[in-house]
Amino acid sequence: MIGYQIKKVWKESWQNITRHRFLSIVSWLIAAVSLLFFSFLVILLLNVSHFSQQAKDSIQIQVFVDSAADAERIQSMEQEIYALGNIDSVTLVSKDEGMAQLVEQYGSSFEMLEGDTNPLYDRLDVKVEDNSQIQATIRHIRQLPDVFQASYGDEAADTLLSGLRRVQWTGFAMLAFALLVTGLILFATLSMSIKARQEEIKTRILLGATRGYIYRPFFLQSVLLTGLGGLVAGAIMLGGYHRLLTRWVTIPLGYQWLEFSTLLPLVIGANILLAIIIGGMSASLAIRSSIKYAN
Secondary structure, three states, X not given: OHHHHHHHHHHHHHHHHHHOHHHHHHHHHHHHHHHHXXXXXXXXXXXXXXHHHHXXXXXXXXXXXXXXXXXXXXXXXXXXXXXXXOEEXXXXXXXXXXXXXXHHHHOHHHHHHOHHHOOOOOEEEEEEOOHHHHHHHHHHHHOXXXXXXXXXXXXXXXXXXXXXXXXXXXXXXXXXXXXXXXXXXXXXXXXXXXXXXXXXXXXXXXXXXOHHHHHHHHHHHHXXXXXXHHHHHHHHHHHHHHHHHHHHOOXXXXXXXXXXXXHHHHHHHHHHHHHHHHHHHHHHHXXXXXXXXXX
């Protein structure tokens, strides 16, 4: 019995699509275009979140040690920094290691400063556990003995994180607007489809058709059209993203795009879920507003 009902609903849904091909194509195109924009925003927001996490992970306090401090005093300083709390790790970088890093990064022009002419200071690279408390942590570090200077690129780091947060909130607002517009347009096209079959529906109601019997084919029709639109939109956007990763864009400063294998199930899953939700809600609203039942 259940199998027969499923087959019946599926058959009628497909008939609804084929009988009103123009409206079905319009609904599918609207869903595809809307979900294409949705897919773009999902990819953008996921990558912004990924960049934000990378930025937070890369923030560290550079503590330059007074040139008069010996190895024992530097070790004591490390212990004092850990004692402050909110410290994830402390890494000693000697001035020779620091110069080697400069030579590797900027070329052989710095080699003349190696050895006794090295002007750098030994430094401690400090990573904190909670970046929101970094200002308080750095104030405490500056008060320790043998600290020549302590900084973390305050303005650059704060500007980067603030900019990423603005992009996220703007993306969320655009995403909400896109979903609203998609739902309204699908509601309108489904209402047109229902009105085109108004006489047939009225006849079925007079013959005793239940609300569920009327609703299910339209629900499935809506979900099929939006779901197919979502799959096509996701495939197009993911294809473009894969091309972006492999051929076009590289990010400076050591940041990395979100892996394609990580993004794939998230985008496809979000598109299918959203298609079902929007399709179902649009069908429900369209039927409730277009079909009147006797009390």
